[in-house]
Structures are given as C-alpha cells and as structure tokens.
Amino acid sequence: MPIIVKLDFMxxxxxxxxxxxxxxxxxxxxxxxxxxxxxxxxxRFSTLDAICRTLDCQPGEIxxxxxxxxx
Amino acid sequence: MNESxxxxxxxxxxxxxxxxxxxxxxxxxxxxxLVLVVxxxxxxxxxxxxxxxxxxxxxxxxxxxxxxxxxxxxxEIPVVGFSDITMITxxxxxxxxxxxxxxxxxxxxxxIIFHLRKxxxxxKNGKPFDPDNSRRVKLIGWxxxxxxxxxxxxxxxxxxxxxxxxxxxxxxxxxxxxxxxYVIVLGLLILVIGQVLDVGSKMQREQDFTV
Numbered sequence: 131m132p133i134i135v136k137l138d139f140m141x142x143x144x145x146x147x148x149x150x151x152x153x154x155x156x157x158x159x160x161x162x163x164x165x166x167x168x169x170x171x172x173x174r175f176s177t178l179d180a181i182c183r184t185l186d187c188q189p190g191e192i193x194x195x196x197x198x199x200x201x
Numbered sequence: 202m203n204e205s206x207x208x209x210x211x212x213x214x215x216x217x218x219x220x221x222x223x224x225x226x227x228x229x230x231x232x233x234x235l236v237l238v239v240x241x242x243x244x245x246x247x248x249x250x251x252x253x254x255x256x257x258x259x260x261x262x263x264x265x266x267x268x269x270x271x272x273x274x275x276x277e278i279p280v281v282g283f284s285d286i287t288m289i290t291x292x293x294x295x296x297x298x299x300x301x302x303x304x305x306x307x308x309x310x311x312x313i314i315f316h317l318r319k320x321x322x323x324x325k326n327g328k329p330f331d332p333d334n335s336r337r338v339k340l341i342g343w344x345x346x347x348x349x350x351x352x353x354x355x356x357x358x359x360x361x362x363x364x365x366x367x368x369x370x371x372x373x374x375x376x377x378x379x380x381x382x383y384v385i386v387l388g389l390l391i392l393v394i395g396q397v398l399d400v401g402s403k404m405q406r407e408q409d410f411t412v
Contacts, residue, residue: 161412162412169410170412172407173412
C-alpha cells in the first residue's frame, strides 16, 4: 500500500499511548492498531478528523505517500 | 478491524432456519427408513407389487379387456389398464438397484442441507458475507445443476432393469433419459447467488479494514 501511516511517530511526539488515543478518538484499540500497522484499506474522514484534533496535527503529518516499487 | 455486528435474527430468518432444521432431521429419518427397506428387501421374499413401473407401455390396438402377458422368466404380469402394471417375480433384482437411487438422492440432499445449515449459522451470527459462504453456495449450485441430467440418467438405468423383465404382446415398452431442465435452471440460479456472495465478501473485507 503506497500510503504510510506514521501514527506511532505522532504518538511518541505527543507522548500519548494508543489506548489513550482510542479512548479520546472513539475508535476501538483493535481498529487503531490496524491503522498503525498499515493494514487498513480506508480511513473515514471523521476518524481522521478525530485523530488530528486529538494529536493536534495535520493529516499530512500522519499520512505519507510513497511511490510503490514495481514488482 | 470493525467488530462483527450481532444481527438479531428476524422472523423470516428464524422461519427459514426452522424449515432447514426440519428438513435436516427428516432427511436422516428417510435415509434410515430407506436403509431398513433395502435390508428387508434382500432378506425377505422378493415378491413386490408396484402400482406403476418406470416404463411407458403403449398398445397399437386397444381392446375391451386388458391383455395378460408373460415376463421372460415365466412370471405372470396382469395389466390393469394401459399404464398400471403389477409385476411379481421372484428373481427380479432391480429392487435393490432401484432403492439405491433414492438413497443416493437423500445423501445428496443431506450434503446440501449440511452446507445450508453452516451458511445459515453464519447469517444468524451477523456474518452473511463470510468468505466460506460463497464457496458453499457455489458447491450447492454445481450439485443441483449436475442433478438435472444425473438423476434422469439414474432413473433411465433403473427403468432399463424393468424392461428386461417385461414382455407384452402387441405393446411397445420404452423408457427415456429425461433431463430435468428446471433443476438445471435452479442450479444456475444458485451459482449466480454464489457469485453475488463472492462480491459481497470482498466488499465486507473492505468494510472490515476501514477505520
């Protein structure tokens, strides 16, 4: 997947755990874990809004596009 | 990953589940009874009386009285009307082969209901688009589609056994290999539903991995 999620980087920067983030954002820990591990296929804008609001960041700080190498 | 939704079983779904369960247990009872009949037929006297035989009898000339005829093995077969034949013969072995066909059909029915029960269980648990469901439904679809020509062929073989033992003067006795087109259409419909479930399971997977 060419979209990389840098959620763990932001969690460290803001000194907040994934569990705490899941409680504040209102998304289950399992789903956030899926997102953190880059296994998610899609992210809702509402979820992105809640994460950015909690972590006080821009979407570009937690999402990065990397060109996929041809297989 | 989204948590699986626990869908409360609706009344129509409950009705379908109960119907499938009834068919499941009745099929086992029928299979058991059929096994007993086959066993009994091999053990006791083989004089069997049938109201109808699986053959077509046509006469070139119709008379006032139904004619008598003789089977190849000197068993007398009185004809009642032109299509009702009572056949009594001690050496006729077609009974067991004939009973094997219903056993084969009941085994197929049990296999289909087995997969149907598993499918309904996943629907009751709120996971109708489980990846295994499309595979199950497609298997059922292929089985039903194949049943159209196969069952007709088995009935044809079964009828051929009787033809060997019936000889009616002035009559033409014949049987055909009947292919049941409506069964084939039903099987194709089930295959289409399996394909739809395939698409549904892919959409479900996308949904499950949407945060």
